[in-house]
Amino acid sequence: MDTPAPTSLIGLLWRAGRFGWQRRRLIHCAWSGFTHRNERIRVSCAQLIRVHYGNKYLLVPSTRIPSQMQPPGGVTKVFSAGRTFLEEIGANAGDDYKFTDKDSDDLRIHVPGGKLVRFLGWYSAANGRERSPEREFKEELVDTGILPGELFATPKLQRYRVKLVGPRYTPHFKCTEVLVHEFFGLDSLTEEQAACLRELQAPENCAPAIGSDAQFGWYTSQEIDSHGRLPDAEQQHWRVAEHAQWMT
Secondary structure (H helix, E strand, O other): OOOOOOOOHHHHHHOHHHHOOOHHHHHHHHHHHHHOOOOEEEEEEEEEEEOEEOOEEEEEEOOOOOOEEEOOEEEOEEOHHHHHHHHHHOOEOOOOOOOOHHHOOEOEEEEEHHHHHHHHHHHHHOOOEOOOOHHHHHHHHHOOOOOOHHHHOOOOEEEEEEEEEEEEEEOOOOEEEEEEEEEEEEOOOOHHHHHHHHHHOOHHHEOOOOOOOOOOEEEEHHHHHOOOOOOOOOOOOOEEOHHHHHHO
16 A cells, blocks of 8 residues: 655654654755755665675675675666656756666656655655665676575565765766665575575675675675775775665
């Protein structure tokens, strides 16, 4: 059953706890939306997956940024019903990226500042968009052969955190932006799944040893917090993305 979407700041603040939003950050978004009501704010929404075993986290190479390791997952996709809503509030894709057919449903959009709160209310209700990163789990972890399909065909992904970043000015895109990151944990591991993850943590798959052609790597929280800086490594091939810190 669909959850009604809050359409005002008061409604969004009232239900912020249920959706996992920080009220202070929502107020900041509302104020920025008001002050930029005649401008467009860039909004990028992503769903990311924490695969954690022992004291290490599984990261995979970015498909867009060379030599960067990051949590599995990606940009949230919008469905047809959601597209109708985005058209209604005047949101569009902008010209940040050269979109392919695969990217056409990405929630990496530009929203009129005066409609930012309404957009966040719609997103928090999770109607007309992907609700979990099951598709990304299959594409990035199972189809690539990192995790065996016979053990991880139906992963139990539980959302445990929503990280709202901004509004902030981004020099890269030369505009105000808001980032919405939903984090999902791979929970309730079976004994077989746990054994599989343990075997994947062979020394050659851990951060100090992984090479430039690695399909994945295991990092401790300290290595993630340092953006992958490895003082004892002979050569460092990878940098860890900033948003990986929000996962731990």
